[in-house]
Amino acid sequence: xxxxxxxxxxxxxxxxxxxxxxxxxxxxxxxxxxxxxxxxxxxxxxxxxxxxxxxxxxxxxxxxxxxxxxxxxxxxxxxxxxxxxxxxxxxxxxxxxxxxxxxxxxxxxxxxxxxxxxxxxxxxxxxxxxxxxxxxxxxxxxxxxxxxxxxxxxxxxxxxxxxx
Ligand code: ADP
Numbered sequence: 447x448x449x450x451x452x453x454x455x456x457x458x459x460x461x462x463x464x465x466x467x468x469x470x471x472x473x474x475x476x477x478x479x480x481x482x483x484x485x486x487x488x489x490x491x492x493x494x495x496x497x498x499x500x501x502x503x504x505x506x507x508x509x510x511x512x513x514x515x516x517x518x519x520x521x522x523x524x525x526x527x528x529x530x531x532x533x534x535x536x537x538x539x540x541x542x543x544x545x546x547x548x549x550x551x552x553x554x555x556x557x558x559x560x561x562x563x564x565x566x567x568x569x570x571x572x573x574x575x576x577x578x579x580x581x582x583x584x585x586x587x588x589x590x591x592x593x594x595x596x597x598x599x600x601x602x603x604x605x606x607x608x609x610x
Contacts, residue, residue, distance in 0.1 A: 451562070452529035454481040454520050457497050458490040459596045460504045461578055463570035467535040470564055472508050479527050480505060484517035491579050491603060504593045520548075521556035530559055537566040537574075 451471055457464060457480075472478040482498045492500065498515045505511045516523040524532055532552065534545055549561035566573075573591060582588050582600040589597060 448476045448528070449531075450477040450479060450527060450529040451475040451531040451533050452479050452481055452520070452524040452527060453533040454483060454516070454523070456486040456488060456490065456575065457482050457501050458486075458488070458492055458575050459497060459578065459592060459600065460501045461570070461573050461575055461592050462590070463535065463537070463566055463573040465504050465593075466567040466570060467533065467564050468505050468508060468511060471533045471562075472511050475531070476510060478508070478511045478533070479529060480511060480513045481520070481523055482513065482515040483520075484515060492599070496599065500593070500596050500599060503595045519555065521552050521559055524559055525556065532559060532561045534561055534563050535566050536563045537571045 451474070453468060453471060455464065468478060468480060480501055482494060482501055484494045490497070494515045498513060502513045505513060514527075518526075520532060524530075534549070536542065536545060545563065552559060552561060578588050578592055579600070582597070583604050585604070585606050587597075588600070592600070
């Protein structure tokens with residue numbers, strides 16, 4: 447039986463922190479599906495189509511990883527793709543309470559599905575999409591923290607020129 451895991455998120459935009467979680471999760475399962483959420487309760491810089499394109503580009507080196515956008519509940523989408531495991535990344539303690547609440551409600555909604563947490567890689571434990579957006583909006587370089595395509599797209603969004 448193929449073991450599938452589901453890694454959902456907003457990915458606005460995908461960062462090296464997210465990519466490291468995907469790289470580490472995909473070796474634990476036969477198939478990893480990264481899910482880009484349409485509606486997240488957050489207003490996003492990138493549309494779902496743009497976020498999905500950037501995620502696809504960021505994980506194209508991982509052969510057993512597929513990327514979809516989804517607008518249903520996380521557990522519903524996990525069931526639809528036959529995933530019994532939801533992957534989430536944990537950074538500093540600040541993530542813990544929120545992530546525990548989400549894992550609890552997901553367990554309540556769907557008992558068969560487990561949430562598996564991977565600790566953020568040390569280099570990226572303070573990296574967040576919101577920090578990247580703020581830094582990029584000020585015109586500073588985010589090279590090495592996001593993919594080259596993401597950096598290019600952010601510079602376009604903020605009306606900045608290409609990196610020299
Ligand atoms: P959401 O809106 O669902 O929280 P995010 O795109 O912000 O979506 O995050 C998706 C998942 O990736 C979350 O579990 C989050 O904690 C995790 N994550 C975010 N940034 C990092 C990082 N730098 N390192 C590891 N995990 C991260």
